Amino acid sequence: MRSTTSSNEIMTIVRDNFKRFWTVPAFCLFLFLVSGFVPVVLLGTGDGLVDFSMISFNENVGYVPCMLILAIGSGMTVFSYLQSPSAANYVHSLPISRSKLFVANVLSGLLMIAAPIVINGIIMSIVGMNALFITWTIVTFICCAAMFAITVFAAMISGNTLMHLFNAGFFNGVLTMILVVILAVCDSLLVGYETQGGLLDFILRSNALTAAIGETSRSWICLAYLAVTAAFLIIAWLIYKKRPIERSGNSLIFSWTRALLFLICVSCGAILSGLFFATILSADPTIGFNKDMIVGLVLGGLAVFVVGSVLIDRSAKIFTKRNILPAAIALGLAFAVTLGMSADVLGYNKYVPEASEVKSVCIDTAHSELFNSYDGDYSLITFRGESVFYKEAKDTEEIAGMHYPGFSSEESINAVIALQQALINQERNDMTELDCVKIIYELNNGKHVTRSYNLYVPPDSDQTSFDLDPAIRKAAGDLYESKEFKQIYSLNNLKDDYFEKGGITYCVDYDEEDPNDGFYAISNKDVEGLKEAMEKDFQELGYDKAFQYKGVISIIRKDNNTYDEDSEEAFADVLDIPIPKDAKHTKAWLKEHEDLWK
Amino acid sequence: MIRVQNADKSYEKGTKALDGLCINVERGSIYGLVGTNGAGKTTIIRSIMGILMLDAGEITVDDETVYDNEQVKQRIGYVSDDPFAYRGYTLNEMGAYTAGLYENWNEDRFRTMLADYNLDGKAKLSSLSKGMRKQAAFILAMSVMPEHLVLDEPIDGLDPLVRRKTWKYIIDDVAEREMTVLVSSHNLREMEGYCDHIGIISEGRMVIERDLEDLKTDVHKVQVAFLDEEEDTFAKAMEGMKVIHHEKRGSVHVAIVCESAEKIQETLQDYNTPVLDLLPLTLEEIFIYELGGDSHEIDNII
Structure with a gap:
């Protein structure tokens, strides 16, 4: 039917x-x-x-x-x-x-x-x-x-x-x-x-x-x-x-999967274990192919091999040829990778591009001690790192959420290259690690080369830019004092609306030790004089003098306030311009206009 | 018909399960496949069902290759040595599932057989005994109205009444629909009663494949005693006949002789034999003598 x-x-x-x-x-x-x-x-x-x-x-x-x-x-x-x-x-x-x-x-x-x-x-x-x-x-x-x-x-x-x-x-x-x-x-x-x-x-x-x-x-x-x-x-x-x-019913249907699993798992496990031993457990501050790394490689590889073999074979008889061979190859691979990378066989560690290869270069100027205040409270260019503030910001790169303008002049590029070389060569053993400096090159062939170096200072130092390696300070100074740097970060290069007359209030938060310290509103007509004074000081002061601050002038654009309903607070556009101790023009202008905040 | 030609199959660790095996199951016949444990019976049955891929050789059903052939498998009913059912499924649910896959599913037969075997369609298969699960598997296989029925040790473990009932269904379908049956079992006495063809396999190769009656006709157990026996009397008497086994119990010679009864009697009538018995061998005895002896004895029987 x-x-x-x-x-x-x-x-x-x-x-x-x-x-x-x-x-x-x-x-x-x-x-x-x-x-x-x-x-x-x-x-x-x-x-x-x-x-x-x-x-x-x-x-x-x-x-x-x-x-x-x-x-x-x-x-x-x-x-x-x-x-x-x-x-x-x-x-x-x-x-x-x-x-x-x-x-x-x-x-x-x-x-x-x-x-x-x-x-x-x-x-x-x-x-x-x-x-x-x-x-x-x-x-x-x-x-x-x-x-x-x-x-x-x-x-x-x-x-x-x-x-x-x-x-x-x-x-x-x-x-x-x-x-x-x-x-x-x-x-x-x-x-x-x-x-x-x-x-x-x-x-x-x-x-x-x-x-x-x-x-x-x-x-x-x-x-x-x-x-x-x-x-x-x-x-x-x-x-x-x-x-x-x-x-x-067998664990694996095809024999090649056994070899593949062992190869990947044992090598990855060995490498991670080796790095763990070399970084976390090791007393040696220098991470490299040392005895701690070797111990970690072997123990990690063995552990993964044992667990993997028991999982696959469901038996204690794990030391068989078909298990040991791929595991041994994997461990050899792990050794080769870590040894090769430690020995810098690819030349990565020492690589610095030739100036002739570089089209432009960006450097993180906001977060590193290279351009920080003497007491560490203010970065020179907290805002000056942000290229959105500048009219001539081109070839920008994003670093940690901020956009930095690129330097394309020969003088600036040479300074950054020298800086990178100095960062590579700085002493690291028994030194205190500070924040890192990030450098991004755009080469003429369109490729990008990115490097990030921690700064190191002696452990008993004040941990400021003055404690950095002299070669680093020299290179940073060359960059700071270069014509292109002064041009890009000039106050005259700020987008006009920050100094636009009418509807903008300027406040001064000057000299923390001054009993009159606080926020004061100044009129628009005085802003040109203040801006001119600050610009003169910026152009005249060298790297060594530029980071010992007396105070900060905050430019607040109140008409651009953003009111957050959730927190019930207003957030304003603020430019913080640190005032160095040797900023004679700015100090003179402030002295002349003392009536504004008295 | 089911035809296996030169089947080779090895498993992962080099174990050769089938070694040039050939099987021919004619339409409408009941073919008994016997062999020692590990001879390759289940392997060849699973290969016939298209579960396993052969390393070499060919399996055809009605001249069509079986492997991955849906149309051929529609015509084959199968009972495994280890019947399977989805967890939590009742007989009715397995019936519905099977009905969705087989074009010739016969719901009436399914219900009738459930009643005949006294199985509850609402019972979960996992709650049934092993024997009852085999019965259920048999019912499902028969309900697809197969043209070919392949059974892997289906009767083993069933009680005599159920076995008899099962064989009745099989024989009825063979008689009515010319269903072809291939059955493997270790119950050689039962197979002897129902099969018309026998295939004895050993180590993946076919040892004997013959009509059962012809096989039994050609092999006899001879019990003979001679009067005035000399040392070589028996040897002279058996000259020209194939003797695959011989032993002497007192004055009586017991021998397995591959020869027709007429020829044996004709030969021995020239001797004074106060004791002369010609007994046909059972399938079990043929199996034992074929596979339990030395290899040259196997050559002799062929």
Whole structure:
């Protein structure tokens, strides 16, 4: 008798998967709602209690684990039959081809992922009355789909549930792990390596989970992780067609995965352990390939090898040729990397570009002791570092959220190059570490070279710029006294509206020891004289005299006040211009206009 | 028909499970596959079901390759030696799942067999005994109305009544629909009663594949005693016949002779034999003598 039931095998599998595994999407929907919808409804988004936009960027303590559970949970459940010999035998005896089986289970998984995300997206869009959660739905689904695809790939190469879970986590995070190790090695062993930006930004986007968090570059993340999803699903499908079912129950289906896992895990573990021993546990202040590093490399590599072998073989007999060989290669690789980086085989530590190669160079002038006050309270160019204040700010680079103008004259470039050389050569042993100086070169070939050096002063010093290495002070002074520097940071180069007459109040906060010290308003007509006086002093004073401050003149633009409703405070645009002790013109003008604040 | 040609299969650590194995199961026959533990029975059955990929060789059902062939698998019912069911599923749910995958699913037969085997469709399979799970697997396999039925030790562990009932279903379908059956089992006495063809495999190779009646006709146990026996009387009497086993118990010679009964009687009638018994061997005895002896004895039987 022919059955009247539909013979659509794929839909049968999909229906059955939902029937068996509905708890995964249901739980995740619950978690999404509890983490986002419930707080918004109960507490509201006012008074800073719940930040709706942060939730829409997955910056939410509940959303992150939810995405992980949803993606990996869906992938593990729909392909769980591959991890059990009896289940694998049964499923592959059914009248459905491997390709259809693969498609049916992938479709099931993607639908299981989509359901809670779409439902939560709709609910939050209605609650928030905006389109933020439409974007959230798309980005979160794509990133979860990518993690799901990698979990499916892990299912094809794993033979039991524990290894499936491990491989899902491993392959989802392996790129991030490798990049973190590279970053740690560079940061620890390379002199001048800058951790901010570049590689660090890429690390945050190198796995689908962290890529889904935050608001930057969402369109390229979607494209990139769509490609990742497609690639891993295709690879998984190709592997599935050849997957030997008789190996279900073994930890790993293919022998090459054992070697790959050992190679990556042992080398990364050894390197991180070696760096830990060399930096945290070592009494030697110089980080390098020393005995602490060697001990750390060996212990870390051995620990990962033992744990990994037991996990894979589920036996105490771990010292087998197929385990030891890749682990030994991995440990050798770890030794080679750390030794090579310590020995600076790439020449990174000593590299200084030739002046003829440099198109322009930016230097962090706001945060380092190079241009700080004698007592450390004021940076010379707290505001002067910010190029938005200047008319002629070109070739700017962003450093720690501030934009610095680029120097392109031969005099300035030579000064910065000399400064970099002095920073490389400064003594570090038994010295106190201060803030760092960041230098960004733009070369004529379009490439950028970034270096970041800590400044070191003797431990018993006052820790000011006067305690720096003389070669550093000379180079910094050459830069400060260069024609281009004086031109860029001239007060005459400030955007006009800071000194615009009419509607602007200037206040003076001068001489902390003066009993009359405080904020005073001065009239617009006097501002030209003050500006002229300060400009003369800036142009005349050399590096040695420029950083011993007497006080600060604060220029407050009250018509540009910003009132913050939450804190009920007003924030004004303020330019702080430190006044050096030897600023004779400014002091003369203030003396002449004493009536303004008496 | 089911045909296996020169099947080779090795497992990961170099274990060779199948070594040029050939099997021919004719349409409408009940083919018994027997062999020692580790001979390769389950491996070849899983390969026939398209679960395992062969390293070499070919498996066809009705001249179509089985591996990854949905249409061929639609016509095959399968009962594994280790029946599987999804966790928490009842018989009814497994029935519904199976019905969604097989075009020829017969709901009436499913219900009838459930009642006949006295199984509750609402019972969770995990709560059933191992024997009852095998019955359930058999019911599911038969309900897809297969043209070919492949059974891997299905009867082992079932009580006599259930075994009889199971064989009845099989034989009825063979008679009515010319269903082809391939069954492996260690219960050789039972197989002898139902199978019409036998394949004995050892170390991944086919040792004997023959019509069961022909096999039993060609091998006999001879118990003979000679009057006025001389030292070489027995040897002379058996000259020209294949003797794969011989022992003497007192004055009686017990031998396994690969020859027809007529030929043996004709040969021995020239001798004065106060004791002469020709006994057909059971399948179990054939199995033991084929696989329990030295290799040259296996060569002899062929």
